[in-house]
Amino acid sequence: AQSVAQPEDQVNVAEGNPLTVKCTYSVSGNPYLFWYVQYPNRGLQFLLKYITGDNLVKGSYGFEAEFNKSQTSFHLKKPSALVSDSALYFCAVRDAGGATNKLIFGTGTLLAVQP
Amino acid sequence: DTGVSQDPRHKITKRGQNVTFRCDPISEHNRLYWYRQTLGQGPEFLTYFQNEAQLEKSRLLSDRFSAERPKGSFSTLEIQRTEQGDSAMYLCASSLIRGETQYFGPGTRLLVL
Numbered sequence: 001a002q003s004v005a006q007p008e009d010q011v012n013v014a015e016g017n018p019l020t021v022k023c024t025y026s027v028s029g030n031p032y033l034f035w036y037v038q039y040p041n042r043g044l045q046f047l048l049k050y051i052t053g054d055n056l057v058k059g060s061y062g063f064e065a066e067f068n069k070s071q072t073s074f075h076l077k078k079p080s081a082l083v084s085d086s087a088l089y090f091c092a093v094r095d096a097g098g099a100t101n102k103l104i105f106g107t108g109t110l111l112a113v114q115p
Numbered sequence: 116d117t118g119v120s121q122d123p124r125h126k127i128t129k130r131g132q133n134v135t136f137r138c139d140p141i142s143e144h145n146r147l148y149w150y151r152q153t154l155g156q157g158p159e160f161l162t163y164f165q166n167e168a169q170l171e172k173s174r175l176l177s178d179r180f181s182a183e184r185p186k187g188s189f190s191t192l193e194i195q196r197t198e199q200g201d202s203a204m205y206l207c208a209s210s211l212i213r214g215e216t217q218y219f220g221p222g223t224r225l226l227v228l
């Protein structure tokens with residue numbers, strides 16, 4: 001069965017410092033991996049995805065993520081955090097070879113960037 | 116703006132009443148998905164359409180829930196005889212048939228009293 005784990009409920013970082021939000025996954029085949037961000041009372045906004053190719057994926061707003069097959073991880077990173085990055089971040093996975101198109105989401109990580 | 120839209124944004128209803136939500140996907144997106152998100156959780160898949168065909172339904176979608184996409188454009192999600200446990204954010208997403216990225220709407224927040 002497919003699953004996603006986000007081991008940290010909350011990540012605190014000072015503005016200007018680098019940030020990492022962790023995600024590990026489990027799928028039976030090759031994964032399609034996604035990061036979404038959610039602001040209060042809003043829907044999910046797409047940040048970036050890994051389908052195939054380079055393990056380092058660049059996305060919106062200066063975010064990037066590194067796909068690590070051996071560690072089954074897809075951590076979200078940003079070199080310098082902004083207060084406006086404070087939000088709820090979700091990692092999601094889809095089995096590339098599966099018959100379903102549904103995304104399986106993690107429980108989310110709240111990112112708090114202090115000024 | 117040509118993003119996914121949902122209506123209403125908020126709905127308060129009494130237990131036992133029926134409610135219907137509407138989703139308008141991004142134009143030309145053939146695939147449409149419904150998810151449910153409860154407080155402190157990630158979205159959970161409910162159902163998926165390709166054009167007008169409903170191709171997959173989650174076990175979460177009890178017989179009180181029904182979804183349609185009659186002409187392969189907008190979709191509706193109806194909940195009959197609402198229960199307090201139905202209180203959640205209902206999210207709609209759409210994607211291209213050959214695309215992998217699902218784009219989400221702003222959601223409909225349902226509160227059942």
